[in-house]
Amino acid sequence: MNIPDSLWWREAVIYQVYPRSFLDTDGDGVGDLPGITAKLDYIAALGVDIVWISPFFKSPMKDFGYDVSDYCDVDPLFGTLADFDRLIAKAHGLGLKIMIDQVLSHTAEEHPWFVESRKSRDNPKADWYVWSDPRPDGNPPNNWLSVFGGSSWQWDSRRKQYFLHNFLASQPDMNFHHPEVQQAHLDNLRFWLARGVDGVRMDACNFHFHDPELRSNPAATTRDTATVTDVNPYGMQAHVYDKTRPENIDYLKKIRTLLNEFGAIAIGEVGADDALGVMADYTADGDKLHMAYSFNLLTPEFSARHIRTQVEEFEARVKGGWASWSVGNHDSIRVMTRWGGAQPTPALARVVLAMQLSLKGTPCLYQGDELALTEADVPYELLQDPYGITFWPEFKGRDGCRTPMPWTGEAPNAGFTTGKPWLPVDPAHIAAAVSLQEADPASTLHAARRLIAWRAGLAQLTRGEIVFFDAPEPILALRRDLAGQPSVLAVFNLGAAPVEFNWPQAQGASALEGHGLAGSAADGVVSLPGFGAWFGSAAG
Numbered sequence: 001m002n003i004p005d006s007l008w009w010r011e012a013v014i015y016q017v018y019p020r021s022f023l024d025t026d027g028d029g030v031g032d033l034p035g036i037t038a039k040l041d042y043i044a045a046l047g048v049d050i051v052w053i054s055p056f057f058k059s060p061m062k063d064f065g066y067d068v069s070d071y072c073d074v075d076p077l078f079g080t081l082a083d084f085d086r087l088i089a090k091a092h093g094l095g096l097k098i099m100i101d102q103v104l105s106h107t108a109e110e111h112p113w114f115v116e117s118r119k120s121r122d123n124p125k126a127d128w129y130v131w132s133d134p135r136p137d138g139n140p141p142n143n144w145l146s147v148f149g150g151s152s153w154q155w156d157s158r159r160k161q162y163f164l165h166n167f168l169a170s171q172p173d174m175n176f177h178h179p180e181v182q183q184a185h186l187d188n189l190r191f192w193l194a195r196g197v198d199g200v201r202m203d204a205c206n207f208h209f210h211d212p213e214l215r216s217n218p219a220a221t222t223r224d225t226a227t228v229t230d231v232n233p234y235g236m237q238a239h240v241y242d243k244t245r246p247e248n249i250d251y252l253k254k255i256r257t258l259l260n261e262f263g264a265i266a267i268g269e270v271g272a273d274d275a276l277g278v279m280a281d282y283t284a285d286g287d288k289l290h291m292a293y294s295f296n297l298l299t300p301e302f303s304a305r306h307i308r309t310q311v312e313e314f315e316a317r318v319k320g321g322w323a324s325w326s327v328g329n330h331d332s333i334r335v336m337t338r339w340g341g342a343q344p345t346p347a348l349a350r351v352v353l354a355m356q357l358s359l360k361g362t363p364c365l366y367q368g369d370e371l372a373l374t375e376a377d378v379p380y381e382l383l384q385d386p387y388g389i390t391f392w393p394e395f396k397g398r399d400g401c402r403t404p405m406p407w408t409g410e411a412p413n414a415g416f417t418t419g420k421p422w423l424p425v426d427p428a429h430i431a432a433a434v435s436l437q438e439a440d441p442a443s444t445l446h447a448a449r450r451l452i453a454w455r456a457g458l459a460q461l462t463r464g465e466i467v468f469f470d471a472p473e474p475i476l477a478l479r480r481d482l483a484g485q486p487s488v489l490a491v492f493n494l495g496a497a498p499v500e501f502n503w504p505q506a507q508g509a510s511a512l513e514g515h516g517l518a519g520s521a522a523d524g525v526v527s528l529p530g531f532g533a534w535f536g537s538a539a540g
Contacts, residue, residue: 009199009265009290010322011462012049013357013452014099014364018330019056019078020064021404022367024417031404031416033079037087039407042434044094046370047452051091052099052201052267054330056084060110062170062386066101066203067108071188081195088196097198099267104185105207106171113184114172118158130164130175130210131156142216144242145234147227147271149390152242166207166242168386176208182251186258193262200259202289205268206278209248211241220273227271227295229395244272249281252288259290267324267364268292276314283321291362293324298332302339304476304494308468311359315466325359327352328366334401335366337375346372346444347531351492353448354517354533355476357455358490360466368405368429370448371437376403376426384423399423409433447516454515460488475501475528479538488512489536491519493528501526509536 023035033056043051055065056078065075074081091098107114116125132141132153140153140162146169153162154169164173174181189200217237228235252268259266268289272278275294282289296310314323328335335352336344349372356363378399383389388397404422406429408415414425414433437443455461464480464487471477474495480488489509493499507524512535519534520527526534 006263009050009362011456012097012362013047013455014050014052014267014324014362015043015046015048016052016054016329016364016366017043018054018367018402020054020422021402021416023405023407024419024421027417027419028077029417029419029422030077032077033074033083033087037083037090040087040090040094040096044096046449047456048096048365050097050099050199052199052364053101055101055103055203060108060170062108063168064384066103067106067168067171068103069108069110069112071185072191085195092196098196099199099201099265100192100197101203102185102189102200103203104174105176105204106165106167106173109170109172113174117172118156118163121159121161127175127178128181129172131159131161132164132214133161141214142241143237144217145237147232147234148387149232149234164210166204173207173210175210176251177210177212177247182254186254189255189258193258193264197264199265199267199290202255202266202268204271205252205282205289205292206244206248206270206272208251209245210243211245213241215241217241222273227275229391231391231394239273244278249288252282256288265290267362270294276310277317279314279323280317280319280321283323284319286320289321291322291324293326293364295332297325297327298329298338300333300338302494304471304473304492307355307359307476308478311361311466312468315360323361324364325356325361326364326366327356328369328401329364330366330402331398332401334373334375335369336372337400340374344372344374345496345531348372349444350447350451350517351494351531351533353451354490354515355492355494357451358461358478358480358492360464360480366401370445371406371429371432371434372444373406373429373432374426375400376424376429378403378423382424403429406430406433407435409436450514450516457514458488458512460485464488469503469505471501471503475499477501477503477505479505486537486539489538490533491526491528491535492533493519493531496530498527498529498532501528505538506534506536509538511536 019031022031024031025034057068058070058073058075059065117129144152146152220238223235266289270278270292279292282292340348385397385399404416404425406414414430437445460480460482464482467479469477476492504524506521517533518529519532
């Protein structure tokens with residue numbers, strides 16, 4: 001028996017598409033909406049349920065679409081509204097839901113709202129953005145820092161004031177204390193929901209509000225290394241006043257009311273000093289976000305203890321809310337390199353996916369992870385990401401996880417484009433192309449399809465409660481419980497060397513087959529090869 005239709009997203013698997021790098025159909029070197037439409041059959045064949053599409057709205061592309069200049073139109077680089085409508089129609093015909101990114105906290109400086117706002121201090125949109133007079137010595141009003149480096153205040157000679165930007169100086173932050181700003185974004189959301197969008201991913205969803213008194217942030221007592229690199233001073237502040245303000249709760253409730261009108265869902269990206277606590281707050285009580293994810297599994301730390309801690313702490317703090325566990329996205333070094341080092345084995349990709357699919361929550365996969373793609377090494381002269389250019393060479397930015405998807409091993413640019421790709425195709429990715437993996441029954445692609453289909457048939461993994469067990473590194477041991485069903489036991493070896501684990505819970509359990517990962521259990525001893533896993537069924 002399935003869970004109620006209103007909670008279908010709890011059983012789902014999300015697949016993220018980064019449009020610039022998915023498939024280019026017009027030869028300009030940049031992926032587009034028709035390219036996504038052309039590959040929806042491929043996505044559907046993975047067995048996923050929701051396709052999250054990163055921004056494709058009109059934009060000057062200084063942050064590659066996360067700087068929006070028109071919320072209700074498609075940038076010509078990606079196609080047209082008609083292309084989007086065709087994408088929606090085909091996706092729905094395949095049984096796929098479409099989730100689009102919504103970047104509400106800031107706009108591009110080219111957005112007409114900001115163009116008007118910066119003209120004067122008394123125009124109709126003068127207070128739609130966060131403006132402040134300088135201090136008597138000319139400095140910004142406080143010590144707030146930008147995620148992308150330096151002060152988060154930019155001087156504007158037109159108004160002779162500073163404006164706030166939590167990211168690039170070309171991404172001015174909107175003033176959500178203004179009711180017209182809140183309504184403008186609700187109207188924008190309604191535009192896409194009326195076109196058939198099934199959900200929204202809320203970018204930087206805890207950045208909407210700021211402290212009206214503009215109080216300076218205190219120094220951090222514990223450095224945030226999940227959200228930012230250690231070469232970035234942003235992590236040296238406790239971000240008490242520039243984000244995660246209490247007023248955001250009520251605004252998320254307004255968004256939820258609108259989403260409920262269309263039967264749509266929302267997932268929020270949370271980058272915060274206490275990310276798990278914010279995730280819990282934002283998904284509690286069924287009246288805000290449906291689910292949220294943090295950067296806590298997008299860090300270099302790869303250990304059973306770390307993974308267990310993140311899930312257990314969320315479960316301990318949540319009040320009926322829901323997590324989405326992601327190990328890869330367009331902002332993070334690819335998981336194969338981040339957790340596997342310079343020469344990762346494809347077996348790592350399989351055990352990581354099996355682990356991710358076994359946690360309580362909605363898994364979110366990033367394009368290419370089903371192929372076990374590694375981080376691409378993009379030379380400085382080809383870097384596109386302003387974040388990486390600023391902090392190079394200690395931090396090379398996000399281009400390495402955004403290189404083109406390899407479709408065909410024999411075609412130029414791995415079949416991504418007939419032109420010059422906006423980022424180079426990594427030669428190592430060509431050998432992992434979809435066409436080559438399709439032809440190999442033992443490939444990571446086939447393993448991913450098998451694992452996703454196998455999970456879908458086990459209600460304990462999609463709906464059950466979760467309990468972890470003490471185990472030595474690198475073993476992660478857990479149980480998923482669902483009333484009226486036998487418990488599912490799962491043990492993962494997150495290391496390359498074979499291990500044995502004396503686990504009394506496995507005594508008398510029957511092995512579950514069909515997942516394709518090697519492992520065995522006898523007399524309460526679980527034996528796992530490197531990057532192996534064992535699943536069993538036991539009486540609850």
